[in-house]
Amino acid sequence: MKARAFSYFRARTIDEALAAHAGAGDEARFIAGGQSLVPALALRLQAPTILIDINHVDELRGIRREGDRLRIGALTRHREMLTEPLIAEFAPLLRAAAPFVAHPAIRNRGTLGGSVALADPASEFPAMVLALDAEIEIAGPSGRRIVKADEFFIDLFETALAPGELLVAIRVPLFRSNQRIAFDELARRRGDYALVGCGMIATFDQHRIADIRIALFSVGNLPMRAISTEAALVGSRLDAERIAAAQTALGQDLAPAESDDVPAAMRMHLARVLLGRVLGRLGEAA
Amino acid sequence: MSGAPVELDDVDDAVRVRMVVNGRKVACDVAPRDTLVDVLRGPLELTGTHAGCEMGACGACLVQLDGCAVHACLMFAVQADGARIDTIEGLSASGVIADLQAEFHRRNALQCGFCTPGMLMTAHELLSQVARPGREAIRDALSGNFCRCTGYEAIVDSIAAVAEARAAKAAEGSSR
Amino acid sequence: MTAPLTSLDRPNSYIGRSVPRPNAKRLLAGRGRYVTDLRLPRMLHAAFLRSPHAHARIISIDVDAARAQPGVHLVASGADLAMICTPWTGTLDHFKGMISEPQLPLPIDRAVWAGQAVVAVVAESRAIAEDALERITVDYEELPAVVDLDAARAPHAPLVNPAASSNICFRTQLDSGGVDEAFAAAAHVVEEEFGFGRHTPVTLEPRAIVADYEPDSGVLTVHHATQTPYQFQDLYSRHYGIPEARVRVIAPDIGGSFGMKLHVYHEDMAVVGLSILLGRPVKYVADRIESFVSDIHARDHHVRARMAVDADGKILAMDVVDVTAIGAFSTYPRTSVVEGNQVIRLIGAPYGFKSYRAALEVVFQNKVQTSQYRAVGHPIACAVTERMVDLAAERVGLDPLVMRANNVIADDAYPAASPTGYKFEALSHEACLRRLRAIMNYDSLRDEQAALRRRGVHRGIGIATFVEITNPSPAFYGVGGARISSQDGATISLTPSGEVRCAISVTEQGQGTEAIVSQIVAEQLGIAQEHVKVLTGDTEVTPHGGATWACRGAGIGGETALQAARQLKANILEIAALILQEQPAALDIVDGQVVSRSTQQPRLAVAEIARISYFRSDTLPPGTQAQLTVSHHFAPQGYPFAFTNGVQGCYLEVDVDTGFIKLLKHYVVEDCGRIINPMLVDEQLRGGVVQGLGAALFEECRYGETGQLLNGSLADYLVPMAMEMPDIVIDHVETPTADTILGAKGCGEAGTAAASACVLNAVNDALTPFGASINAIPITPARVLKALNRY
Structure with a gap:
């Protein structure tokens, strides 16, 4: 399990990183936390000729308020989701999901930007970014652009990021006092990829749901909204009857595939059970 | 866009890496593809850090990178250029985990010892963040550390006992 | 219970004490020395190209590009190694009629499982060797593969071994007689079919070997992460034609073994050959992906069982059929049929019924070999027996604990025999059941379960009694022709400064072998434990012995050390008697001092005897030759096995909407005979239980239709981790064996033996209100939900 040989470049700025990638073409890979990329290299599933390390690009760091959004730098480590007060206050859904992401040492190194850019359909953060109606800030050879999370995830490990583009930040709407969040997942062991996971953010008007966004993961080729x-x-x-109706409606949103250890019907069943539980928790949070 | 030329290293050419390992400056030549765990164990002869799965699933290779526990199998040594790395040998020599080591020994919270350095890394980090974690929190913190021998209970007991002892000592210190 | 060997309040009374392991401190400091750590001058690294197909003919192998790659020293295929290594066959004579193909380090014309090593590359580094693997082209012709147990037995099934007439490796049966009559007369008959998934040991340190052949002296030194260095000394000597005295096998610190590290692996055998071909040290460490496809697997059984009981719930008879699939070969030198053989012989073992019939069929398939892994056969025999007992109890209307108490062989009925003919010296099922009831607080646990069930919380209580085989005599392997020793040897010396060194053939993998040997030696000699140094794991240092497997470290190794220490003590006292003008019998040794036996008054330091004997022998009476080194061997001679017993309890909660199971608490009452170090025994039990819990809930090697392992990584193969494991309450009953002075038996497999059975019973107990039942492990959410018709 040793990676194929590659060369290494440590970028200090976004421009340096982009230029290095442009110079190397398709054979280059950016590395952030590397918690998914390094095993893929060790297994020789990927074999870039150059690795462009963006861990020292200061522009990719930092969490700050920008108008009605919280801008979370791509290099924000998973652990910071648990420790940063701004996250707890303005993006509590990310805070709620973070303890479920792998294990402490992985969270110390893994980054939000890396997780969202990889778009693993079994990962927590891509789905929560979707639930949060986030904007994804991208830098590329032709400049900066913003993509809405709803348009970002395209297919299995495929996103709106073009080759050579770099995910710079995630911008999520600030959490408001009339909103509530809930998150849970069903994983065989703590930190494993879940059999199914679900997070949601709802805006309440008195006791009625004025708006809600629900995203599920481990249910298909990409993180899925349950529209x-x-x-x-x-x-x-949010009463028992309404939760049951939502569980029924979920059938129109998901069509999980068969896998060797989880039959499609079982995954659908688990998704419904989990949805009911998370909605129940959302109700309790009132 | 900056027009500055970018210098790229040739594939598999050695790169000089400078790190502060266990408090001492070291420099060594590595290939970009050499993982940190392989460089620690090989040229730096710090074999207390173990490779169990090379994919971040077992926790045997945990080291501290600038004070945070990370998997040494999930980064390349070149990435650690300029970083501070502390391994089990360093934590052991400095005495910061002496109480954990003594409690693990007293309660036999290890058998083959292959997972032990990683377990101690996790325990050390946990206790530096949470003064008195409950058993559930300890087990949660250990969720990425695989031990095939012990059944985990003695490890949990040891960490809990050290947490209590440290808390008692802190209380004693503050009451004086 | 019998009294300890010596009173615990006496100096140097170590037997029975929870003494920490002296050798654990350096492991805690990161100073373990594992084979994976080893670097020798001029050492090269091996990597292997593996078959992508479960079954394929090797048409051609093109290695030119790999050979031409800079940094590559050797590329070797099957034919190259066959020129220097003789083939081996994994059969034993006492398994009548069993067959298995001869094996070579690398195959010549056919690959028989996906992941089998086909070509070896030796290079400057592992990474360069892996680069070279990518430049090798093997032309395969895919052959029909047998990937499923039932498919292997189907008429006209493809043949794993084309030279054989079927895929059957071995068949045997047991019949005590009277089975049909017992079933005909029974008030109740219960039946069930069971499935047991394949799993694999997953030692945290993978297999590792450094072979170092010196062509000039003809000496082969192998640094090998193995439990059994002497066995490998013999094998490397015989298969490579090197005189045994010129083969040295060193087993330093080992990162876990559990039975996995005593089999011959093709890569390991190849690495020895590669070193011989190159005349340089060659290192091979299986990476985790390779471990999953090349370490032995275990289990993979289908069992059909019937049990007959009378109207009062007395067990009358059992009738079982076990079918197990072992891979493409039987392993060497222990074979792959031992597990099945132990399954059918251990079924029913705790109980006093007489009529038993069993059939065993062992079949080949195109997968990696299965073989002995911790608690060989026990978990299957225990799960089958204990589930049948629960089914019968339910039918009769008896509480599971009462059902067991009514049926186990009574504690006062020994010596006794199992329904399958195993001879038991003394077991303690009744006492263990009583203890379990107490430590579980069984009645209130049942009350709690009932109260929670009314609130829709579904908890289950599972009980499993077990018998464990430990300390096998030559009847186990020796009679079958295997050169696997059932004896152990120790060389024990008084050093010139009055300390003691004991070199012993049982080996250490972290279970505490060296600790208990030092406890025994120190106590027997009357010296402080810190003055005893124990050496293990080097064929050049210790006498030949069986080493550590089948829980023989304490029972056989401990007795070897005890007897050797007693001889050394006698020799020391003989010299002391000459110096002191006393009779040896009037003297004793306490805390490093020779004392008067009657008054306990110190007369002479042991260190002084050593000084005089080594440096001033001229002051001893003429003709005196002090014998301060003793070599001693011990082989078990009484019962063919030292059986142990115990009972486990499990308390868990089933989430009936998700199929998830939460283990709440686990309980063990165990009787391993004389306990030398209670803390180490408890560690063995807890570690063993957790391996059994892993098997019960998580672990399974899943294969696709073409014979590819689907979950062969540590991210996909679910081992038990801290968060999901319960605290484990342990209690002991102590029935020493009278076959040895020490009285110790073994405890390494007891935890694994019954844990999965316990969980199976507990889950079924929890599902009782739903009329749902589970008959296969691992008990996954998919299986639970399926049983509950939830999807």
């Missing part, structure tokens, strides 16, 4: 389910909830109180 029919959301529609079934908007305008209603």
Whole structure:
């Protein structure tokens, strides 16, 4: 399990990183936390000729308020989701998901930007970024652009990031006092990829749901929003009947594939059970 | 865009890496593809850090990178250029985990010892963040450290006992 | 219970004390010395190209590009190694009729499992060797593969070994007689079919070997992460034609073994050959991906069982069929049929019924070999027996603990025999069941379970009694022709400064072998434990012995040390008697001093005897030759095995909506005979239990239709981790064996033996209100939900 040979470049600025990538073409890879990339290299599943290390690009760090959004630098480590007060205050869904992401040492090194850019359909953060209606800030050879999370995830490990583009930051709407979040997942062991996971953020008008965004992971080729389910909830109180209706509606949102150890019907069942539990928790948070 | 030329190293050419390992400056030549764990264990002869899975699933290779526990199998040594690395040998020599080591010994919280340096890294970090973690929190912190021998209970007991002892000592210190 | 060998309040009374392991401190400081750590001058690194196919003919191998790569020293295929290594066959004579193909380090014309090593590369570094693997082209013709147990037995199934007439490796049966009559007369008959998944040991340190052949002296030194260095000394000598005295095998610190590190692996054998071909040290460490496809696997059984009971719940008879698939070969030198053989012989072992019939069929398939892994056969025999007992108890309307108490062989009925003919010296099932009831607080646990069930919380209580085989005599392997020793040897010396060195053939993998040997030696000699140095794991240092497997470290190794220490003590006292003008029998040794036996008054330091004997022998009476080194061997001679017993309890909660299971608490009452170090025994039990819990809930090698392992990484193969494991309450009953002075038996496999059975029973107990039942392990959420018809 040793990687194929490659050369290494440590970028200090976004421009340096982009230029290095442009110079090397398709054979280059950016490395951030590397917690998924390094095993892929060790297994020779990927074999770039050059690795461009962006861990020392200061522009990719930092969490700050920008208008009505919280801008979270791509290099923000998973652990900071647990420790940074700004995250707890303005992006509590990320805070709620963070303890479920792998294990402490992985969280010390793994980055939010890396996780979202990889777009592993079983990962927590890509799905929560989707639930949060985040904007993804991208830098590329032709300049900066913003992509909405709803348009960012395209297919299995495929995103709106073009080759040579770098994810710079995630911008999430600031959490408001009339909002509530809930998150949970079903994983065989602590820190494993979940059989199914679900996070949501709802805006309440008195006791009625004015707006809700629900995202699930480990249910398909990409993190999935449950749009029919959301529609079934908007305008209603979160009672047992409404939760049951949402669980039914989930059938229109998901079509999990068969896998060798989790039959599709079982995953659908688990998704419904989990949805019900997380909605129940959302109700309790009132 | 900056027009500055970018210097790229040739594939597999040695790169000089300078780190502060266990408090001492070291320099060594590595290939970019050499992982930190392989460089620590090989040229730096710090074999207390172990390679169990080379994919971040077992925790045997944990070291401290600038004070945080990380998997030495999940980064390349070149990435550690300029960093401070502390391994089990360093933590052991400095005495910062002496109480954990003594409690692990007293309660036999190890058998083959292959997972032990990683367990101590995790325990050390946990206790530096949470003064008196409960058993559930200890087990949670250890969730990425695989031990095939002990059944974990003695490890959890040892960490809990050290947490209590440290808290008692701190209370004693503050009451004086 | 019998009294300890010596009173615990006497100086140097170590037997029975929880003494920390002296050798653990350096492991805690990161100063372990494992084979994976070893670097020798001019050492090269091996890597292997593996078959992508489960079954394929090797048409051609093109290694030119790999050979031409800078940094590559050797590329070797099967034919190259076959020229210097003789083949081996994994059969034993006492398994009548068993077959297995001859094996070579690397195959010549056919690959028989996906992941089998086919070509070896030796290079300056492991990374360069892996680069070279990418430049090798092997032309394969895919052959039909047998990947499933049932498929292997189907008529006209493809043949794993084309030279054989079927895929059957071995068949045997047991029949005590009277089975059909017992079933005909029974008030109740319960039946079940069981499935046991394949799993694999997953030692944290993978297999590792450094072979170092010196062509000039013809000496082969192998640094080998193995439990059994003497066995490998013999094998390397015989298969490579090197005189035994010129083969040295060193087993330093080992990062876990559990039975996995005593089999012959093709890569290990190849590495020895590669070193011989190159005349340089060659290192090979299996990476984790390679471990999953080349370490032995275990289990993989289908069992059908019936049990007959009378109207009062007395067990009358059992009738079982076990079918197990072992891979493409039987392993060498222990074979792959031992597990099945132990399954059918251990079923029913705790119970006093007489009529038993069993059939065993062992079949080949195109997967990596299965073989002996911790608690060989026990978990399957225990799960089958204990589930059947629960089914019968339910049918009769008896509480599971009562059902067991009514049926186990009574503690006062020994010596006794199992329904399958095992001879038991003395077991303690009744006492263990009583203790378990107490430590579980069984009745209130049942009350709690009932109360929670009314609130929709589904908890289960599972009980499993077990018998464990330990300390096998030559009847186990020796009679079958295997050169596997059932004896051990120790060389024990008084050093010139009055300390003691004991070199012994049992080996250490962290279970505490060296600690208990030093406890025994120190106590027997009457010196402080810190003055005893124990040496293990080097064929050049200790006498030949069986080493550590089948829980023989304490029972056989401990007795070897005890007897050797007693001889040395007698020799020391003989010299002391000459110096002191006393009879040896009037003297004793306490705390490093020769004392008067009657008054306990110190007369002479042991160190002084050593000084005089080594440096001033001229002051001893003429004709005196002090014998301060003793070599001693011990082989078990009484019962063919030292059986142990115990009972486990499990308390868990099933989430009936998700199928997830939360282990709440686990309980063990165990009787391993004389306990030398209670802390180490408890560690063995807890570690063993957790391996059993892993098997019960998580671990399974899953294969696809073409015979590819689907979950062969540590991210995908689920081992038990800290968060999911319960605290484990342990208690002991102590019934020493009278076959030895020490009285110790073994405890390494007891935890694993019954843990999965316990969980199986507890899950079924929890599912009782739903009329759902589980009959296969691992008990995954998919299986639970399926049983509950939730999807």
